[in-house]
Amino acid sequence: MNPKKLMKxxxxxxxxxxxxxxxxxxxSYGFCLSRISGSHHIFVNSNIRELVNIQNxxxxxxxxxxxxxxxxxxxxxxxxxxxx
Numbered sequence: 092m093n094p095k096k097l098m099k100x101x102x103x104x105x106x107x108x109x110x111x112x113x114x115x116x117x118x119s120y121g122f123c124l125s126r127i128s129g130s131h132h133i134f135v136n137s138n139i140r141e142l143v144n145i146q147n148x149x150x151x152x153x154x155x156x157x158x159x160x161x162x163x164x165x166x167x168x169x170x171x172x173x174x175x
Contacts, residue, residue, distance in 0.1 A: 093152045094119035105157045110147040
């Protein structure tokens with residue numbers, strides 16, 4: 092899985108992103124799974140105070156959760172493979 096192609100797919104289409112693709116992308120941006128609470132998977136990045144919460148709904152991630160992640164990437168000017 093190429094993270095750059097996956098990020099382009101995410102930017103072009105904020106729907107139909109699989110849970111596994113989103114998990115891979117989060118890890119590419121330096122996030123790691125902190126905990127699971129019910130269906131919520133909480134990811135953290137040691138240099139960002141905000142959390143990323145995603146849910147696995149029939150193998151897909153909810154579109155609003157994708158948008159929240161994209162806002163964080165933009166807000167913190169994050170780059171792949173880099174812990175800010």
